[in-house]
Amino acid sequence: MFGPRVSKAGSGLRHKTGAWRTEKKPKFLKKNCIACRMCVMICPEGCITGKEKNTFICDYNYCKGCGNCVAICPKKDIIMVKEAEKL
Amino acid sequence: MSKALFTSGHSACAGCGQAIAARLVVEATGENTIIANNTGCLEVFSTAYPQSCWNVPWIHSLFENAAAVSSGIEAALIYLGKKEGTTVISQAGDGGTADIGLQALSGMWERGHDILSICYDNEAYMNTGIQRSGLTPFDSNTTTSPPGKESFGNPKPKKNVLEIAVAHGIPYVATASIGYPADLTRKIKKAKTITGPKYIQIHVPCPLGWRHEPGATYEIAKLAVETGLYPLVEFENGKLTGKKRLTAPKPVEEYMKLQGRFKHILKSTDETAKVQAIANANIERYQLKD
Amino acid sequence: MRQFLEGSQAVAESVKLCRPGVISAYPITPQTHIVEGLAQMVADGDLKAQFINVESEHSAASLVLGASATGARAFTATSSQGLLLMAEVLFNIAGMRLPLVLTCANRSVSAPINIWNDHQDAVTVRDSGWIQFWAEDIQDVIDLHIQAYRLSEDSRVYLPVMVNMDGYILTHGLEVADLPSQKDVDKFLPAYNPSYKLDVENPMTLGFLATPDYYMETRFAIAKTLSDTLEIIPEIAKGFKKVFGRESGGLLQAYRCEDAEVVLVAKGSLIGTIKDTVDDLRAEGKKVGVLKLITYRPFPAKAICDCLAKIPNIGVVEKSISLGATGPLYADITSVLPKETKRNIGGFVIGLGGRDIKKRDIREIFDRLIESPNPCQFIGIKGDLLKEDSKNE
Numbered sequence: 170m171f172g173p174r175v176s177k178a179g180s181g182l183r184h185k186t187g188a189w190r191t192e193k194k195p196k197f198l199k200k201n202c203i204a205c206r207m208c209v210m211i212c213p214e215g216c217i218t219g220k221e222k223n224t225f226i227c228d229y230n231y232c233k234g235c236g237n238c239v240a241i242c243p244k245k246d247i248i249m250v251k252e253a254e255k256l
Numbered sequence: 257m258s259k260a261l262f263t264s265g266h267s268a269c270a271g272c273g274q275a276i277a278a279r280l281v282v283e284a285t286g287e288n289t290i291i292a293n294n295t296g297c298l299e300v301f302s303t304a305y306p307q308s309c310w311n312v313p314w315i316h317s318l319f320e321n322a323a324a325v326s327s328g329i330e331a332a333l334i335y336l337g338k339k340e341g342t343t344v345i346s347q348a349g350d351g352g353t354a355d356i357g358l359q360a361l362s363g364m365w366e367r368g369h370d371i372l373s374i375c376y377d378n379e380a381y382m383n384t385g386i387q388r389s390g391l392t393p394f395d396s397n398t399t400t401s402p403p404g405k406e407s408f409g410n411p412k413p414k415k416n417v418l419e420i421a422v423a424h425g426i427p428y429v430a431t432a433s434i435g436y437p438a439d440l441t442r443k444i445k446k447a448k449t450i451t452g453p454k455y456i457q458i459h460v461p462c463p464l465g466w467r468h469e470p471g472a473t474y475e476i477a478k479l480a481v482e483t484g485l486y487p488l489v490e491f492e493n494g495k496l497t498g499k500k501r502l503t504a505p506k507p508v509e510e511y512m513k514l515q516g517r518f519k520h521i522l523k524s525t526d527e528t529a530k531v532q533a534i535a536n537a538n539i540e541r542y543q544l545k546d
Numbered sequence: 547m548r549q550f551l552e553g554s555q556a557v558a559e560s561v562k563l564c565r566p567g568v569i570s571a572y573p574i575t576p577q578t579h580i581v582e583g584l585a586q587m588v589a590d591g592d593l594k595a596q597f598i599n600v601e602s603e604h605s606a607a608s609l610v611l612g613a614s615a616t617g618a619r620a621f622t623a624t625s626s627q628g629l630l631l632m633a634e635v636l637f638n639i640a641g642m643r644l645p646l647v648l649t650c651a652n653r654s655v656s657a658p659i660n661i662w663n664d665h666q667d668a669v670t671v672r673d674s675g676w677i678q679f680w681a682e683d684i685q686d687v688i689d690l691h692i693q694a695y696r697l698s699e700d701s702r703v704y705l706p707v708m709v710n711m712d713g714y715i716l717t718h719g720l721e722v723a724d725l726p727s728q729k730d731v732d733k734f735l736p737a738y739n740p741s742y743k744l745d746v747e748n749p750m751t752l753g754f755l756a757t758p759d760y761y762m763e764t765r766f767a768i769a770k771t772l773s774d775t776l777e778i779i780p781e782i783a784k785g786f787k788k789v790f791g792r793e794s795g796g797l798l799q800a801y802r803c804e805d806a807e808v809v810l811v812a813k814g815s816l817i818g819t820i821k822d823t824v825d826d827l828r829a830e831g832k833k834v835g836v837l838k839l840i841t842y843r844p845f846p847a848k849a850i851c852d853c854l855a856k857i858p859n860i861g862v863v864e865k866s867i868s869l870g871a872t873g874p875l876y877a878d879i880t881s882v883l884p885k886e887t888k889r890n891i892g893g894f895v896i897g898l899g900g901r902d903i904k905k906r907d908i909r910e911i912f913d914r915l916i917e918s919p920n921p922c923q924f925i926g927i928k929g930d931l932l933k934e935d936s937k938n939e
Contacts, residue, residue: 172767181309236471328612363601
């Protein structure tokens with residue numbers, strides 16, 4: 170007989186950690202972005218995607234609002250705004 | 257978009273340095289990767305049943321034995337004729353690498369397995385609540401090396417695992433930092449091309465353990481390097497072949513003032529000077545100013 | 547083919563026939579000859595396996611855990627301190643449901659340090675979820691390893707198996723035994739093909755964190771599987787007989803118990819001495835027998851009760867002691883025998899630290915069982931070594 174034995178690969182996606190945010194969230198201004206991809210690299214949740222300039226955005230289902238993307242953006246094209254703000 | 261190899265949905269703290277590094281590592285090695293992971297924050301926050309954030313084969317056994325488990329994985333792959341093109345990773349935190357895991361690592365390095373060993377160095381036993389490890393920096397405040405009337409915190413400097421690895425004669429040894437993510441990725445990719453044991457020690461700030469703002473992870477990681485407290489170096493076959501030069505190293509105060517674990521040091525000029533001396537010694541040892 | 551073999555060499559030959567892919571061990575007396583034998587086979591190209599010398603038993607067990615998880619048949623061997631050092635890994639291997647075979651050359655446990663035979667090492671890890679076989683002689687040693695792989699890798703089981711053989715007595719003893727042919731072993735033991743493994747073609751996560759919401763079912767599942775294994779072990783022994791032509795393995799063997807008034811229960815090489823003593827006593831007209839336990843975990847409660855149902859005097863003889871209580875086998879046996887029957891059951895501890903056991907010691911046990919039974923008697927204690935004053939003279 171087998172009980173829990175292995176976990177399905179990638180099943181972590183079911184856990185929507187965006188619910189952790191209470192105070193603030195990142196806003197991607199999409200004005201001066203140079204597509205350097207530093208925000209993609211630094212996000213601890215790995216939830217930022219984008220291709221060309223000014224196409225980068227995080228997945229708010231997973232973003233915990235840490236703000237490291239804001240810190241790393243060389244063009245200051247990401248800012249933190251209040252959680253309640255409509256984007 | 258192709259499948260993420262380390263997905264979102266993990267329960268790391270907001271701003272966790274180790275989560276950043278773990279993702280960059282497996283993205284750099286690609287989907288033909290098998291990981292053996294020691295006990296610590298990473299395995300706890302990424303594989304709480306029934307969820308797993310890993311899209312590569314992944315196994316957790318115990319606290320000290322990822323190096324031995326990965327040796328078995330590598331041996332089995334060789335026996336089955338499946339080793340070619342597959343990267344085997346043995347990964348652990350600083351406690352699982354420098355303290356309890358050192359024996360198994362030493363054995364694996366000595367035997368020459370083709371395995372990439374990664375140390376996520378957040379400088380204490382974070383998963384169990386911020387206790388002192390062999391890689392906790394001098395004077396750091398941890399729960400088992402707290403400052404008090406008769407103490408300034410951790411009385412010993414970091415164990416030099418880097419040079420222990422070099423002494424084993426393994427082909428590639430490096431430090432990296434999530435303050436320099438492109439450099440980290442480059443080093444992982446480079447290690448992937450080398451046959452034999454590789455060791456990469458990655459500095460990963462911990463907002464909870466180091467008492468810093470979640471959004472300051474990147475900045476603090478950078479400052480650790482820029483002060484000389486965490487030199488970024490590469491050793492190939494025993495020779496120092498790469499380093500991040502510091503033409504104008506920043507004073508250690510700039511790094512320490514952002515973190516609660518050093519608050520008590522900044523109140524003492526003597527203790528601050530001792531930390532600065534460590535940074536200076538690192539710069540000297542690896543000739544970072546040249 | 548019948549050969550005159552040292553027990554350790556018999557293990558090496560038997561394991562070789564099972565086609566292991568990865569072998570890893572750390573030296574400890576008296577297991578060393580086993581691994582040395584395998585090392586020579588690999589060095590000569592007679593055995594195509596990855597042979598890895600590790601830096602401790604903890605790493606040896608961890609390495610074979612990783613190998614088994616990746617889909618290669620693996621093997622390790624140890625004793626005593628080594629088994630205890632790898633104890634957490636043993637729980638890990640069973641907990642992860644990884645097939646594996648480990649030979650334990652049973653040896654006493656420090657302190658004081660003693661390299662000779664008793665059963666304390668393997669008995670101490672009886673809760674780990676490992677199936678435990680106990681060999682009486684070198685033929686058992688050969689046969690039980692082959693059956694162990696077959697059992698461990700059975701898709702209804704997926705639990706590791708420990709084959710126990712008395713250190714020195716069996717490891718360094720020589721006997722004539724039959725070593726099966728590769729052809730027959732291949733017929734009996736199919737290639738290792740686990741349904742769950744570390745494979746880049748089909749990634750999965752092994753060794754997860756199980757919170758209180760999930761942990762208990764993993765233990766229940768192992769307990770239930772071990773219970774089911776009580777049916778599977780005799781099935782495999784039957785299959786073994788079909789291919790190899792001899793009775794071997796199974797849960798237990800009753801020797802001259804049918805009309806016995808006194809039966810001793812034991813395991814390991816001690817059975818040989820007891821069988822000889824039983825024969826002597828039978829020749830004197832005494833109705834005695836011995837119950838040889840082959841499978842210790844899962845504990846074959848029903849088979850034991852059936853065998854001992856009509857026996858009025860039962861002596862449990864073991865080379866282990868749960869300090870602070872009785873011998874563990876005594877506790878196991880008394881816990882399963884029906885309470886209502888008026889019965890005389892005595893517990894005996896003998897041969898610790900390799901103290902030699904003679905037929906007269908077994909006779910003494912038979913006598914004491916009738917005259918002065920109690921749950922735990924040590925046989926052969928030297929009174930002059932036990933003094934109130936611990937200063938040695």
